[in-house]
Amino acid sequence: MSIRSPKRALDAAVEAGRWAPSVHNTQPWSFAVTGEEISLRADTSRKLPVSDAAGRELLISCGAALFTMSTAMRCEGYEPAVRILPDPDRPGLVATIRPGEELEADELTRVLGGEIERRRTHRAGFADVPLPDRLIESLARGAMREGAKLTPIRAPAAVHVLAALTQAAQGVQAQDERFSLELIRWSRPPGSTRTDGVPAEAYPREPVPTEPDFPQRRYSWRHGWGTRAEPAEVSTGVVAVVTTRGDGREEWIAAGQALQRVLLHASAHGVSAAFHTQALELDLLREFLRQELCSGEYPQMVMRLGVTFDSKDVPRRPLTDILE
Structure with a gap:
């Protein structure tokens, strides 16, 4: 395994987060790094005011980014310490994430991490191949x-x-x-x-x-x-x-x-x-x-x-x- 580094884990998490899926590929998020903590924020300027007035799809998109960041951090050897909606006075702050305890990522986590940049959304029919x-x-x-x-x-x-x-x-x-x-x-x-x-x-x-x-x-x-x-x-x-x-x-x-x-x-x-x-x-x-x-x-x-x-x-x- 490569040498662990909190900074490397933070960098990997931020880079991974931008590859998450989002409605119409709006990518409605922003990240801020303070010390060893990342703030994941909802970018409401990218919300769909007609079809998503409540912001439900926006937060689903941000949740996908959060899982992506957590997976990348685990692949770097840290269990992420995550707080969801940590500040009621800052509704745009979706979550904070920081490197927690050191760990060895299991095989499934590494498999998931390897798909972050390969995953694609499809917008048509599928081949006639049954799924197990x-x-x-x-x-x-x-x-x-x-x-x-x-x-x-x-x-x-x-x-x-x-x-x-x-x-x-x-x-x-x-x-x-x-x-x-x-x-x-x-x-x-x-x-x-x-x-x-x-x-x-x-x-x-x-x-x-x-x-x-x-x-x-x-x-x-x-x-x-x-x-x-x-x-x-x-x-x-x-x-x-x-x-x-x-x-x-x-x-x-x-x-x-x-x-x-x-x-x-x-x-x-x-x-x-x-x-x-x-x-x-x-x-x-x-x-x-x-x-x-x-x-x-x-x-x-x-x-x-x-x-x-x-x-x-x-x-x-x-x-x-x-x-x-």
Whole structure:
């Protein structure tokens, strides 16, 4: 093992944090290092005021960054000492993290750490490759360790209901120009040098429907950017929902940590995720989903898991933009 150093652990955690997933790749966070402590802050200037007025998706994104930073710190030989929402007078302070006791990272932690920069979000169908039940069960156990629940939706009727809710939400949002304008704010044209948002190479111009169809965000709205979808990738994959018992800020952060654990573990097995949060952005549909499909728990993320042979680079903001 390499020589331990608190500074090295802090540097690794900050570098890793910027690779976390976020809604529309908004990367709504900033970091500040004071002594041997990192402050993870929510960047509310990057919040989606129409689709995420409460900041739920923003905090899920920050929770994903927190898990990423903790994993990097463990890989550097330290158990992270984390405080969630440590100061009620500073609501933008999501968490603080510092190197705690020394440890030897276990094999799974190192595997997760190795996927931080390799993990990618997918925005189309998947190849017709089945996922092992044992892998899905392992992903569910990992989510529970972070205080959330990952439930694969196995019943075909339930999958169709969830697809229909996604279609309904997409239809409603498509009729609301506010949603559409907010979405294309984060759509990047071909050749863009921006380091945030979704580049044209990372979304399809005209998605190929899956069966049942889980519609994609229309990042190509009104401009026709994007790539041609792979016709071989039309499988829905495994549909899953991340839920929590409560629905406050702590639960949203926990959902983000659980989500990133799932994504990194899945990535290590060649599995990617496609996200569908449209129905969760409309209160009536989210409540229906909670009561009818989630056993009363609060849905925080809807995703499809599957195998894709399409891997696109996604931009990340440089440290100079996010490190205070």
